[in-house]
Amino acid sequence: MSIHNLTLNADVMAEFNNIFASYGLDLARYKPAFIKRRLDRRMRILNISDYSEYSHTLKDNRKEFEEIFASLSINVTNFFRDSTVFDRFQLSILPKILSDLGGSGKIRVWSAGCASGEEPYSIAMMFKQAIGKLPNLEVEIIANDVNKIAIQFAQRGRYPAKSVESLPPTIISNNFQKRTTDNNTEYEVVQAIKDMVTFKVGDILSDAMQSFDVIFCRNVLIYYEKEAQELIFTKFYKGLKDSGYMVLGMDETMFGRRCQKLFNPLMARERIYQKVLQQNN
Ligand SMILES: C[S@@+](CC[C@H](N)C(=O)[O-])C[C@H]1O[C@@H](n2cnc3c(N)ncnc32)[C@H](O)[C@@H]1O
Structure with a gap:
């Protein structure tokens, strides 16, 4: 199954929310489509095709955790923006x-x-x-x-x-x-x-x-x-x-x-x- 077709169901969301909540990021209020896009992108890069496997990776791999954390909290900005x-x-x-x-x-x-x-x-x-x-x-x-x-x-x-x-x-x-x-x-x-x-x-x-x-x-x-x-x-x-x-x-x-x-x-x-x-x- 392609990542595109994976469903980000309530259990999977709860799993990711637990991981990020202790770092101050409350995913529960984010638009699900936005979260899915970000997770899918990282999973494609790592060649992971399952959300559960990716959530385990995040617990063991600090570098990957930081990557996805930065990606979900998107901090693109600049001086005097607009x-x-x-x-x-x-x-x-x-x-x-x-x-x-x-x-x-x-x-x-x-x-x-x-x-x-x-x-x-x-x-x-x-x-x-x-x-x-x-x-x-x-x-x-x-x-x-x-x-x-x-x-x-x-x-x-x-x-x-x-x-x-x-x-x-x-x-x-x-x-x-x-x-x-x-x-x-x-x-x-x-x-x-x-x-x-x-x-x-x-x-x-x-x-x-x-x-x-x-x-x-x-x-x-x-x-x-x-x-x-x-x-x-x-x-x-x-x-x-x-x-x-x-x-x-x-x-x-x-x-x-x-x-x-x-x-x-x-x-x-x-x-x-x-x-x-x-x-x-
Ligand atoms: C795209 S940046 C915008 C930065 C700046 N305001 C600008 O317009 O250039 C969005 C920032 O909002 C932060 N953010 C998202 N949700 C937040 C929340 N609930 N409380 C505090 N910061 C939050 C992200 O971590 C990220 O650094």
Whole structure:
């Protein structure tokens, strides 16, 4: 039987879920078709044609476990990903946040599903540029991800030259320090930017964090079933301050009529939303 025809039934799913749950990855809420594609790809590479055999392989083979874990938690990202979103945020939303604060106070931002750190560092760079001359304003960015390896990489803050090559030269010179060792060149995020971001290993579905002015959750929800997405939107609603902002990925839409009542689309193309205050709040 070809792998394509194998069924990912409830027992098999439970087996894989047990393996990943202790590492903070809750597969139960992922779209089954997405999980199947990822498992099948690795099984084809290893020439394994049975899910049960593959689940045993994962218990014994650390390297393979890391491969599939990374594949399931997909952490592809880059600095200023979809730069038009950052441009529009900087132009239209950020000045509003600053003016609402009246020149002093703390701005809290959550980068939910931050992968290897490029997103929260980009947010820090954008805010730093905007508040550089306002000494009484502080920006605190909390960035979390289920993938411990991605968080460790993010905390180190060192990126290969390729990661920064398409950034404007001023962004590079203001925010990175070039490090060359032997034949290897890396760009390290400067300490002032690192200090703005706190990284945590954590699951959006179980972490309860509050009082944010903005939540960025980009290119994370696409892998989740509708019910999980609704749960996450409800969490974000509670996690935002009154009239706070939520930014999704360019390919993500908000499901469900209930959720649509919670947020107002401010910039439809860039997926920038604002929390709607409910009458009974
Ligand atoms: C494709 S990356 C997106 C990174 C970044 N937000 C961006 O748009 O460039 C998706 C990240 O979401 C993380 N992720 C998936 N489910 C998560 C959850 N429930 N809680 C926290 N992080 C999650 C994955 O580990 C992965 O690093």
